[in-house]
Amino acid sequence: MENMKNRFSDYPEVSFIEDTSFSDLQTRLIDDYEKRYKELTGKKISLALADPYRLILYSCAVAIYQGYQYEDRAGKMGLLKYSTGEFLDNLAAFKKVKRNKATPASTMIRFTLSAAVEKKVVIPKGTRVKGQELYFETTEKGEIIPGQLYADIPSKCQTTGETGNGYLPGEIRTLTDLLPYTLKVSNLTQTSGGTDRESDEELVERIYLAPVSYSTAGPERAYEYWVKTFSPSVGECRIISENPGEVDIYVTMADGTIPDDEFLQELGEYLEKSNVRPLTDHVVVKKPRPIEYSIDLVYYIRNEDSDKEETIKAAVHTACDNYIAWQKKVGRDINPSELIYLVMGAGVKMVEIQKPVFIEIPDSAVAVPGNIALIYGGRKDD
Incomplete structure (x- = not known):
């Protein structure tokens, strides 16, 4: 992902308090006091370093400068270059962009019977299995038909974020919710797809790209915006055209790995929506070699x-x-x-x-x- 600091480097720095420093404010307060004293009394005064009035003005400067900082921050939170947190979320609303939430890691779990049975075995949706310290649950009901020994059921981590990624095949093997039958469980694929809540830098990039999505005329940046809007687990993407009328999109995950077929299929279906893809574009999502x-x-x-x-x-x-x-x-x-x-x-x-x-x-x-x-x-x- 391109560093947004580099992207904003051509835009000027701004200050809503005219770059006033704390020492500038202290000096100004003392100068204003001495000037006003002369206007009222006709006498020139110079406050010594230990003068009680000078110390009072120093104390006032602390509170006043804190207000300056609040004012400067409030102004900058309305600018994309500086905005963070909830301020950035509200700034994104102007572009109809929302921060992507954390997503759970997923995998395929195989439930295996100790011996074949003569009736159908149902594995309810939400059945939990454990890998080390994290729990995964099935996302749909599974069935082992008579004569078969196993069923493969998609599952997701109950804890959202990247923490659920990286379990190698066979590392999730403890059945937590007991079922009427003796079952052995094991994940067939490495857990992946878990992402943390979209960071400020990632959200800033999507806000910056948002205007190119207003038309489905098919510019490269527009496709980049929609690909990254689909999921925060997307890392990098390259949009090219290898054949006339074809848009080829090569994607990697946020951790730099190559996406699996299921993720590419879901991304491809998302990009087929009429508000994303121009009618004449043939969009193909591919794994980079x-x-x-x-x-x-x-x-x-x-x-x-x-x-x-x-x-x-x-x-x-x-x-x-x-x-x-x-x-x-x-x-x-x-x-x-x-x-x-x-x-x-x-x-x-x-x-x-x-x-x-x-x-x-x-x-x-x-x-x-x-x-x-x-x-x-x-x-x-x-």
Whole structure:
């Protein structure tokens, strides 16, 4: 997702209090007092640092400046560049945009009988199963027909947010709600799709894109707006046209993973709505092709930074994580220069990169990390 700070960098900073500082206000109060005193008495006065009246004016300045800050904040909350929280939600109303709520992770649970039975076995909607500390529940009624041993039922986490993501197949295996039959449970797919409440930065981006959605003429930004409105779990999307009259949309999830077929189907059905898709557009939602790259580098720090060795090592690993996140944009070329820039910014003296090498990535693909080797080469003199 493009950083909104960069998008707003061309817009000027504003101040509703004319950039008045606390010291400016203190000075003004004292000057006004001394000026008014001379007007009333004809005598010139200069308040000493320990003068009781000067101290009273200082105390007044604290309360007055707090009011200044409230005034400045109130004005800025009405501007997209500064607005946050509930103020941003109300600002979004002007564009008919609402903040996306947190969503639960989902998976497919297999319920297996210990032995076949001669009658239908019903597994009620809402049947709970547990994986470690989180509970999942079935989202529809399931049935194991006579002669069969199992039924696969879609399920969702009872706790919304990203916390429910990442359970590997087989890790959800405890049946919480007992049923008349002996059943074994296990998730068939890794849990995914759980998202936290839409952040301010994500909401700001959708508000910024909202005007392009007023027409279904099919511009790239309009499709980007509708894709990100569908679900906060969408990370990046690339809109291209590979055939005449066709709109091809390549999507990744917010955590950088490739979406599953069910998610793509639901997104495709959403984009087929008449208020989203122009009548003549054929919209196809696709998975980007993953192109794997490795990271293999050796870095050195300065002798003078020996006391910060562990801090710099941690910063290098953080820089690598930031590079991986940056590289996950659909259609973005694998660029080792960005990795060098980030690692050097961590405070190292020198970095030797064997991998990755520069690779052009087509619009229909996304770079994904493979083997990662960050080797500390020791300390060197300048």
